[in-house]
Each structure stands twice: as structure tokens, then as C-alpha cells.
Amino acid sequence: MAMPFDDNERAAIYRAIYERRDMRHFVRGDVDPDVLARLIDAAHHAPSVGYMQPWRIGRVTDxxxxxxxxxxxxxxxxxxxxxxxxxxDEFMRLKVEGMLDCGELLVMALMDGRERxxxxxRTLPEMDLASVACAIQNMWLAARAEGLGMGWVSLFDVDEVRTLMRMPSGAKxxxxxxxxxxxxxxxxPMLELERWAARMPISECLYENHWPGEKAAAKTALEE
Incomplete structure (x- = not known):
């Protein structure tokens, strides 16, 4: 039987998970190249369906x-x-990105030619996107362990960013x-601090065997 991590190693992993934040406020300063290389390598070691490794990482230095x-x-x-x-008005008061202040700006994309x-x-083509999300999460947790903040910005027109980054047709x-x-x-989480939303209780996200409500409906039908 495989052995678990020791107590300190296990605690460090859970700490990174629970203390990871979507950061929008940054302090000016370069990211150490060795640290950046480790973070990109962590992303590249994410799981991917069919081992297709669909992530493409663009580093914006211009x-x-x-x-x-x-x-x-x-x-x-x-x-x-x-x-x-x-x-x-409530949304406009939120700070949603730190693109001009962060040390590094990266664009995570889906590769072209994914239909191959x-x-x-075959039945879940969106699993390529799920794989890229895993790569982002790997980088996020590693960044927290390195003492660096990371923020995910998704407010953009896909075609506009594709053009700006000179991505080939099919990449996204x-x-x-x-x-x-x-x-x-x-x-x-900042959106929780700003009272935009709250974390749902696990009881509303976890179910056993049948979708919540469906089991009760099926039981009622049987009783009738």
C-alpha cells in the first residue's frame, strides 16, 4: 500500500489549497526567473485527458x-x-485584475488541432478545457507555496485576445x-470580503447516488 506524506508535508499541501487566493493587488517587482520556471513546470505536470497536454502558455514581455x-x-x-x-455599480467598484502591476503576465490557451x-x-470534448484548468490550478498552488500571488482574469473577448497574441486558427x-x-x-476570497458572494456549504454540493431532489421525488412516487 502506498505511504501517505508525513504530517508536515500533508499540512503544507492543505495550507496551499486553503490559503490560495485570486489576487488583484500586487507589489511592483520582478519574479525570479528560477521561480517562474518552477511554476511553469508545475503547470506542465498537470493531469490531462488522453495525455493530450492541451495547454499553451504565452509569456507577455512586451x-x-x-x-x-x-x-x-x-x-x-x-x-x-x-x-x-x-x-x-457594485461590480464597477470591484477590482477585477492587476494586469499593470503584476511582475509577470501570462496567457493560458488551448492548443489548436484539438479535434485530433x-x-x-469523444462524448466530453470540453475535457481539454478541464485539463487546462488543472494546469492553472497547479501553477496557482505552487505560486502560493512560493509566496507569490496569482489572479485569473477571464473578462475578455476571445477573438480579440487571440488576435493580439497571434494565435493560430483553432487555438483559444x-x-x-x-x-x-x-x-x-x-x-x-476577495469576492467574499466584498460581499459579492459567499462560499456554498458542502452539503449543497455533495450528494450520494442520485441528484438532490431526484431521490426524494423517486421515493414519493414509490409511496404513491
């Missing part, structure tokens, strides 16, 4: 390109606010990742 990506996000931020109706990969995707940007030094990690 200041003009960073500014253009930020402008694209700002345009979508306004569109999102307009779509939120009565929560427009059938293993694990999934996330703009802000990575860098922070003064402190939020004690709770």
Missing part, C-alpha cells in the same frame, strides 16, 4: 502588448457591468494570469 491586453479587459469589464443590470484528440473527448485563450509579489494574501 509593454505595448500588455497595455493592449489590459485595454481589452477593460472594455469587457464595462460590457459585463452593463449586463449585470442592478448590480452594475479523441481519447477521453482561456485565462490571462497575473503573477507577482503581494503585500499580503486576502484572509478570505
Amino acid at each position: 509593454a505595448a502588448l500588455r497595455a493592449a491586453l489590459h485595454a481589452a479587459v477593460e472594455r469587457e469589464r464595462i460590457r459585463t457591468a452593463n449586463a449585470l443590470g442592478e448590480r452594475h 484528440h479523441v481519447f477521453g473527448r 485563450p482561456v485565462a490571462i494570469l497575473c503573477l507577482g509579489h503581494v503585500e499580503a494574501f486576502y484572509p478570505k
